[in-house]
Amino acid sequence: MMPPQAPEEFDLLSAYLDGVLSARQREALEARLAESPDLRAQLDDLRALRATLRAAPTLQPPRNFTLDPALYARKAWWSRAGVLRTLGSLSAAAAALLIFFGVLLSTPPESPASSGVALQPTLILRDAATPTLAMLIVESSATASAISPAAAPPMPATVAAQSVTAEAFSAAPTEQQTRAALGVTATMQIMATAMPAFEATEMTQRAMPTPTTFPEIALLMATETSAATTSVEEASDAAGIGESALPTATARPMQHAAEEPEVTPTPSEVISPTARLIVVLGIILLIIGGVLYLIGTFRVRT
Amino acid sequence: MSDPNPDLDDLSLIAHAQRGDVQAFNSLVLRYQTGMYNLAYRLLSDAAAAADVTQEAFISAFKNLHQFRGSNFRAWLARIVTNACYDELRRRRRGALSLDDLADxxxxxxxxxxxxxxxxxxxxxxxxxxxxxxxxxxxxxxxxxxxxxxxxxxxxxxxxxxxxxxxxxxxxxxxxxxxxxxxxxxxxxxxxxxxxxxxxxxxxxxxxxxxxx
Structure with missing residues (x-):
């Protein structure tokens, strides 16, 4: 049997066996090994121990541990369930907020003149017998402002409203239909001014020969034309925004405005460009949100 | 099941697997499963538990593969396996197994x-x-x-x-x-x-x- 042994010595022998001693430690140990048969016997014992462990047979795994690609294949982030729908809902909610603040900004301060004429857009709406369209748009933005997964579904309503409005534009432009379209615009922006709206009716009739494929730009352009009567600067602003979409519609109001300089606006009738931009952004965002939501729903089903 | 990518070395397989390629990862599983299963068995001394731990470890390795930065994949896998084994041993010590198993x-x-x-x-x-x-x-x-x-x-x-x-x-x-x-x-x-x-x-x-x- 082996003599009792210092742990430090055993550590040295163990490390020596694995070849992890420093050169100096190794030389010192080898010098002692050469002198001491006991130490050599201990090293042999340790070597046998390691050999026994290394001879331990390898066990056969009972099965393969491969992963099922159907369960573990990673999908792209945008194709995972719910991501697109959540994005769509969120952007619709953001759109609703934008439209809401745009409308707030464009609402003129309370004044006797504005409250007096505020009824007139409603009258136009009744004439056109299309109050539900306006209600739909207002409703949809109201529903969307409640931030919840239910924020996205209003999209079809808005789309329907837009397509009906588009019909009104592309059909032979009777005054009533044009007024209907304008009524919708007026309600959307809650314009309290009736006079510019009437001016706009005339101009939109003139602008009619160029129907657009993007109805809500036409809608907004109608608003632009109404604003154009109030000041020349406003009209040139509008031309800058809507130039590519409806060049003739913006050119004519400018002429019109130049021809009739006697129409002087009161400050309360001017809608700030910022407010209009916010509403435009809101509507675009609403459309993007709806499309994302629909794509998301479609992809999850397939 | 045979290795679907016998020509690729570990690091290219890891790169593929990190991009979500399950087959590339399965090639790695086939290369390392015997070593990992033996490590688990020698630690746990229980064939069924060793198989479960090894399977869990490979799933965990795939899910956390983006964290692998080094060059020694075997050591990285062994770390996951030993940690899973320690968890299993702790569960046993808490009395999940019968006294007979603990007796000797x-x-x-x-x-x-x-x-x-x-x-x-x-x-x-x-x-x-x-x-x-x-x-x-x-x-x-x-x-x-x-x-x-x-x-x-x-x-x-x-x-x-x-x-x-x-x-x-x-x-x-x-x-x-x-x-x-x-x-x-x-x-x-x-x-x-x-x-x-x-x-x-x-x-x-x-x-x-x-x-x-």
Missing amino acids: GRADAADQPALVSDPEDSPEQVAQRHALSAAIQDCLNQLPPTFRTVAIMCDVQEYAYDEIAIALNLSLGTVKSRLSRARHKLRDCLRAVRELLPNANRLFEQKDEAETP
């Missing part, structure tokens, strides 16, 4: 999984290797888990010290001292194994000559 650390010979064997081995040789495997397992079971792990990795599976240091998050000095203490504790038990299985000595000597520095 002896490996159940009937429980031992099949060995990777040479088809030329005679039935006698296979039986002897089985006995040797069980006897070694008995000796390993007498060590505390942290010492057992170092002994299995270095002496049974022939990991280098620095690989063990990576896998167990230890310094080289700690690996060295733990291994020395594990060998010290194993010495008498393994000497008895050698005496009990004199015919197995042939195996030891052959292996030893090739490895001695």
